[in-house]
Amino acid sequence: MSAVPAAIMKALGQLGDRAVAAVLVKSIALTLVVFAGLGVGLYFALVEVSARFAVDAAWAGVAAVLLVPLAMWFLFRVVALAVLQFFADEIVAAVEARHYPALADCAQPLPLHREVAVATRGLMRVLGYNLLALPLAGVLVFTGIGPAVVFLGVNAVLLGREFTDMAWLRHCAGDERGNPVPRAERALLGAAVAGMMLVPFVNLLAPVIGAAAGAHLVLRRIAAGEAEA
Structure with a gap:
């Protein structure tokens, strides 16, 4: 388990690298653009509903202000992960170049x-399983936590799974199901990043930190296996 905190610390230490910082800027910008688009779309949809039911259009703005933060809370990890997938190779390559140069060539x-x-x-998995979890979360809502x-x-x-697969797919030689990181370590990394995503502003950094830490794991x-061979 100690490998996960060490991987996260290494990931944090690499946020200042030019390649990682570039991905961070791109992923944050694109994530915010997606949510801005969703917010605008939601507002106009509410305006249309208000017009059909003869409700004051001002309520559409009020409803949008209330619903957009709720949508961001529920959908943030889904959207951020989907966006990051398109830049994952750049993060893994940066980790390889700095910490595992022998693996970069292969x-x-x-x-x-x-x-x-x-x-x-990945998007379908995250969205699907979160939707499946909604009924259970609803049953437990009275508990508060x-x-x-x-x-x-x-x-x-x-x-x-997603954060470790980003690196594994570059080295799996077609065996996508052979992710070498134990499930317990993957779950611990996922829990740490999920926790970061609940903290304002930190949640913008969390996906990149998770991808870099997953690459380390x-x-x-892989390096240990090659050394033993």
């Missing part, structure tokens, strides 16, 4: 069509 960057396919599958625990558990498993095991 990495196989993903072509665009595969990046899109991986991002789409129950829904948070449910979503933390679900996203710990999902995020841990995968690459150290």
